[in-house]
Amino acid sequence: MLRTLGLLALLIPLGAGATDAASIAQQGNGKGAAPCMACHGPDGGGNSATGFPRLAGLDAAYLKQQLDDFASGARANPVMQPNASALSEDERAALAKYYSALPLPARLATPPAAKPDADGERLAARGDWSRDLPACVQCHAPGGVGVGANFPPLAGQPAAYIASQLRAWQQGTRHNDPLQLMQHVAKQLTPQEIDAVAGWFAAQPLPARGNGP
Amino acid sequence: MKRLPVALLATLTLAACSHPAAETPGATKPAPAASVASAPVKHPAAPAFAPPADSDIPAGPLGDEIRLGRAIFTDTPAQAHDYVGNGLSCSNCHLDAGRLANSAPLWGAWGMYPQYRKKNGHVNSFGERLQGCFRYSMNGKAPPLDSDIIVALESYAWWMSKGAPNGVKLAGAGYPKQDFKPPQPPDYARGAVVYAKDCALCHGADGQGQQVNDRNVFPPLWGPQSFNWGAGMHELDNAAAFIKANMPLSRGGTLSDQDAWDVAMYMDAHERPQDPRYAGDVAATRAKYHDTPMSLYGTTVNGHLLGSEASK
Numbered sequence: 247m248l249r250t251l252g253l254l255a256l257l258i259p260l261g262a263g264a265t266d267a268a269s270i271a272q273q274g275n276g277k278g279a280a281p282c283m284a285c286h287g288p289d290g291g292g293n294s295a296t297g298f299p300r301l302a303g304l305d306a307a308y309l310k311q312q313l314d315d316f317a318s319g320a321r322a323n324p325v326m327q328p329n330a331s332a333l334s335e336d337e338r339a340a341l342a343k344y345y346s347a348l349p350l351p352a353r354l355a356t357p358p359a360a361k362p363d364a365d366g367e368r369l370a371a372r373g374d375w376s377r378d379l380p381a382c383v384q385c386h387a388p389g390g391v392g393v394g395a396n397f398p399p400l401a402g403q404p405a406a407y408i409a410s411q412l413r414a415w416q417q418g419t420r421h422n423d424p425l426q427l428m429q430h431v432a433k434q435l436t437p438q439e440i441d442a443v444a445g446w447f448a449a450q451p452l453p454a455r456g457n458g459p
Numbered sequence: 460m461k462r463l464p465v466a467l468l469a470t471l472t473l474a475a476c477s478h479p480a481a482e483t484p485g486a487t488k489p490a491p492a493a494s495v496a497s498a499p500v501k502h503p504a505a506p507a508f509a510p511p512a513d514s515d516i517p518a519g520p521l522g523d524e525i526r527l528g529r530a531i532f533t534d535t536p537a538q539a540h541d542y543v544g545n546g547l548s549c550s551n552c553h554l555d556a557g558r559l560a561n562s563a564p565l566w567g568a569w570g571m572y573p574q575y576r577k578k579n580g581h582v583n584s585f586g587e588r589l590q591g592c593f594r595y596s597m598n599g600k601a602p603p604l605d606s607d608i609i610v611a612l613e614s615y616a617w618w619m620s621k622g623a624p625n626g627v628k629l630a631g632a633g634y635p636k637q638d639f640k641p642p643q644p645p646d647y648a649r650g651a652v653v654y655a656k657d658c659a660l661c662h663g664a665d666g667q668g669q670q671v672n673d674r675n676v677f678p679p680l681w682g683p684q685s686f687n688w689g690a691g692m693h694e695l696d697n698a699a700a701f702i703k704a705n706m707p708l709s710r711g712g713t714l715s716d717q718d719a720w721d722v723a724m725y726m727d728a729h730e731r732p733q734d735p736r737y738a739g740d741v742a743a744t745r746a747k748y749h750d751t752p753m754s755l756y757g758t759t760v761n762g763h764l765l766g767s768e769a770s771k
Contacts, residue, residue, distance in 0.1 A: 372513075375555040380709050385661075387671045394669050396660055397676075424660050425707055 267344030270337060278332030282341070285325075291351030294448070297406030302348035307395035309342035311422075320422040323414075354402040354452045366446030369439060377434045382443065385427065390447045396424060405441075405448035412440045505630040510558050510566045510619045521614065528615025531608055532557055532565075535597060536674075539608050544598035544732070545685060546670075551678045552596065552692060554705060558619065560631025561704040561711075567632025569620035586613060595690035598732045636700035641720035645695065647760055650725025653718045657707050666729060681729035683770040688734040694753040698723035728760040733769035741766040 271282045271290075282301075286292055290302030301309060315321040316330035317338070330338065360366075368374075370390070373381035383390060385397050392399030400408055414420035415432035423429060435443070516525050531538040533556050535548040550556050557565040572585035583591075586609050590601035602608040623629060655664070661677040662668055668679040679685040691697045703719035705711045714722070734756070738744045741764060745757025756766045 373555075375559050378709055378711065384676070384708065387676045388674070391671060393671055393676050425657065425710060427707075427709060430709060 266337065267340040270333075270341060271344065275333065275337060279329050279337070282329075286345075287351070289351040289353075290345050290348045291354055291402075292404055292407070294404040294406070297404045297410060299404065299407045300351070300354065300402050301345040303350045303402075304346055304398060305392070305395045306342045306346035308398050309345055310339055311395075313338040313342060315422040322419040350402070350452055356451055357402070357449050360405075360445040360449035363442045363445060365439060366442035366444075369435075369443045370446050374434075379431060379434050382431075382447070389453070390450050391453065399452075400447040401450035402452040403448060405444040408444035408447055409440050412444070505628050505632070506624065507630045508566055508620075508623045510564070511621060513556075516618065524611050524614040525618045527607070528611035528613070528618075529556055531611055532615060539593075539599075539602065542593050542597070542599045542602045542608065544600075544687075545679075545683075546668075546675045547597060547678050547684075547686065548675075549592065549596075551675075552701065557616070559705075561633075561635050562701065563633050564619075564631065565616040566620040566623055567629050569616045570623055570625045570627060570629075571632070585616065589613070594735060596686045596692065598685075598687040598690075634697055634700035635704055636696045639696070639700050639703065639716065641699070642717050645699075645720040645724035647721075647725055647728055649717075650721035650723070650728075653714070653722040654725050657714065657718070658722065661708065666726070680726050681731050683732060685731050687732035688756050688766055688769055689736060689748070693727050693731065693756065694751070695720070695723050695727055695755070696753050698727055702726075724755070728755050728765060730763075730765065730768050730770070733766070 270279060274281045283290075285296070285298045286301050287298070290300065292298050292300035312321060313330045313333065316323060316326045317333070319327065333341065369379070370382045373379045373384070382400065385393070386400050387393045387397065390400035392401075411420060411428075412432045412435060415423070415429050416435075418429075421429060432440075513529070516522050516529075527538075532549045532553075536543050536546055552562065553559070553564065554562040560567075568588070569585065572588055573582050574588070575581070576583050576588075578591070584604075586604045589609055589612050590604070593599045593601050658680075662680050663677070665682075666680045667682055667684070668675050668677040670676065686692050692701065699720045702723055703712070703714055703716065706714070734744055734748060736744065736748055738747050741757045744766065745754070749756040758765055
């Protein structure tokens with residue numbers, strides 16, 4: 247289903263969609279959606295200081311789903327909900343496609359090393375099956391580069407963003423995940439573990455063409 | 460085809476009667492620890508066992524061999540390349556690197572060999588049991604018993620089982636298939652619905668899994684890159700018990716018994732690599748090796764004779 251959405255997005259005529267999306271990204275749509283780049287960066291690489299997520303290179307169907315979920319309230323966030331609600335369905339699809347096609351920002355290829363943390367690495371690479379907790383990389387792929395339309399990359403995301411999403415699932419403000427997979431994972435984690443695992447993923451290098459087949 | 464499920468249920472009940480021992484009490488939860496010395500009762504609770512932590516693997520040459528065994532177990536195509544014919548790793552079916560209860564953990568197997576196996580009609584050493592997994596589950600060929608691969612896997616299993624009683628069936632050993640019966644005969648069409656809802660997200664609508672950089676992140680459940688028609692997972696009781704206890708990943712125990720059986724049947728009613736013991740035609744192979752209601756090999760499901768288009 248998500249795959250089909252992805253295909254549909256690809257079928258949108260290049261010219262019109264691309265132009266609209268680029269101009270909304272830079273200037274907003276004049277109907278309440280702010281310029282995306284103000285927060286997500288001119289290169290779509292996000293902002294590690296503020297914890298605004300990277301969008302560049304993420305799967306188009308995933309991005310579209312998130313924008314739809316902000317608009318419908320399935321994913322609650324005071325900053326993004328008004329922006330997503332002010333976009334038309336077509337604009338959301340065009341922006342998803344635009345950001346997924348942006349090249350991976352070079353500045354994310356070699357992130358500053360995190361202070362080594364055995365807990366973070368253990369959770370990421372081995373999990374803790376005594377709590378029904380698989381390794382994060384079993385779903386987010388080795389290195390956290392992401393898999394297809396359903397499993398977004400964690401590498402190249404700011405630590406503050408990763409941690410905020412895990413807390414959002416714990417608190418129930420984000421509850422749009424398929425099969426409640428992330429709600430279940432997040433509820434097992436202690437605050438210390440959230441910071442440790444977020445730091446580990448944020449420090450993973452981002453290979454060119456990491457996400458997708 | 461319509462008649463198969465009924466026959467299946469009937470024989471299931473028969474099979475259950477010929478194996479009266481109910482060793483695993485619950486479908487998903489291991490039994491509470493029981494004192495090994497307690498007075499014999501009719502159905503004693505199986506004792507529990509917790510394997511040592513990876514960080515307890517010793518230093519030195521023996522430790523190196525144990526670590527090599529772990530690496531082979533978790534990344535089999537790369538570490539045992541010459542003996543593997545698909546993209547699977549041992550740990551895809553024996554979760555948490557062979558440590559997880561109810562996913563046929565190595566510590567539940569080690570002390571139960573040598574063992575007589577109906578599958579090949581003689582007493583098997585632990586090493587020979589491992590060889591079988593390479594031949595069928597990995598659709599490959601058996602590494603020699605004295606090869607580094609088998610010795611490293613044996614070292615890993617031995618280390619993980621340190622302190623476990625010898626020759627005693629432990630709680631959480633094997634897949635929890637004792638007394639695990641479908642409320643109604645499993646059904647392909649219902650299984651397809653369960654598959655789309657609970658499995659396709661990861662294993663793909665076409666069952667071929669999902670790969671990143673040519674490596675499985677989510678393993679294929681059927682087709683040329685999956686386990687072959689001789690593997691234990693192609694039998695419905697093994698598959699249903701594994702799925703009920705362990706799938707969807709991280710949400711084990713959440714499917715109903717019926718859903719687990721239905722989706723196991725759906726999965727095992729797809730083509731996969733040929734049984735390496737293929738006896739010339741499908742009917743003869745079924746008669747010789749698959750004469751059980753737990754195998755759909757050689758039966759017709761949805762108008763297709765299973766095994767007739769198996770690859771290789």
